Amino acid sequence: MTALNEARALGSTKAPARPSLARTWGRAWPPLLFAAALVVLWELAVNVLGVSSYVIAKPTEILTTIVAKWQLLLEDTWVTTAEVVLGFLISIVVGIVLALLVVRFAWVERAVYPLVVLFQVVPKVALAPIFILWFGYSMTPKLVLIVVMAFFPITINMVLGLKRVDEDLLLLMKSVGSTRNQILARIQIPTALPYLFAGLRIGITLAVIGAVVAEFSGSQAGLGHRIQFASTQLDTASMFAALIVVSVLGLVLYYLVGLLEFVMRRRFPHLAATDA
């Protein structure tokens, strides 16, 4: 995480390179081609080796399952997407507010922050059954698990960014009698934006994991539930179908975060060039 931030901080002093469509395509085709080759190999291997379809489904089988069950998958996708998006939005608010409190109030940093950091050693995935126990089969336990998993990288990156302010700028702000809040709003928060986005990228992937795990533990719908249910039915093709859909969902959400960063570069050109 830190290495990533260093790299971004360094990169931010340079002019952001404008990603052209041609360049994006130039970078995209080698992995796409390689992926296609793997899929073909996978199909051939299953055929040639005669692996049972309970163990592993063929790409063609998965594709036909997706087509055949698209309505069901769409419903599950909607459920999971709603959980992830809502949970992630709450995580952003919690993550940012906590970071601001940490840098603004020394006692929060001294009394609360160490506990938050310490809490990170708890394997949060293991909390899913507990949240189900407390909050039942509603959407609540999913949101709680997502927030518990996703807020931390947002907070820790944001704190890092808020503290990485040019000392001389602080002195200049002081020289006109600026308040702590003015310094926070005008200098620290904009300075922290590239760090915030580094945290958001990690956070969104954790939010997807949180949603799927919460659905494993107790749910009537959602892509996690679909995978879990299909496994009890030995319906391997459906498992893979749901797995692929959830992966695509994760990818799309990840790129949406990248897109947001890209859009914000109009106003804050120091945001590093995105990989999206």
Added chain:
Amino acid sequence: MAKGRPHQMASSGITARGIGMTFSRRGASTTVLESLDLDIAAGSFVTLLGPSGCGKSTLLKILGGILQPTEGSVHIGESTAADAVARKDIGLVLQRPALLPWKTARENVAMLRDLAKKGTRGDGAADRALELVGLTHAADRLPHELSGGMAQRVSIARALAMDPEILLMDEPFGALDAITRDAMNETLAGIWAATGKTIVFVTHSISEAVFLSDTIHVMASDPGRIVEEVTIALDRPRRAEVLDTSEFLTYSTHLREQLVGPEARV
């Protein structure tokens, strides 16, 4: 503010008494300044001249009320330095430009002025300040699109736009080529003459110090202290030709000897 009324503006002088500054970190402490007294007359142009690391920047920050000395006190006019800061009477040019990377040159220049609530937003003061430092053409550029010297001039414009009574400048022309530097020196002398601001200027350059100053305080290091006060009695307004006069040379030679130290004089 007081254009056309040279030296009659209600500018304040600076009085520093018994200034000591000791930085301590993990037990080890360094004394950077020790029992330093300084009197700067209202409306005068004063230069701090000294070797690298002798504490010029530290002293300037203390005079500007943004660094609390460990010993002694600073008064600006009748009030404390902290009060002067609260009144937004002090304009600062630090050694590094310290610009906001996401704001254009114009926005950077306007920022402190807006925060200090001087004038009204968008009243063109930022553009006038940029014109003074010769950067009208670069007003819409971002800091990473500026050269080092240009960035430094933006930071000078930022202080000028504040129109402060007291202007504290830390090697503001350090990153400029000789020609631009001479031009900026003349501009600054002009601004000073027209507004009657009190200016405290830090430099390594002896000729720059002689050209600009009423008074030069020569500093020495370990611990940082003022070893001599030299009054420059050259006529004003001074033009570039003054650099070639014998008086100028006399001052320069004297200051060079002061800086190099008696052991080198043989």
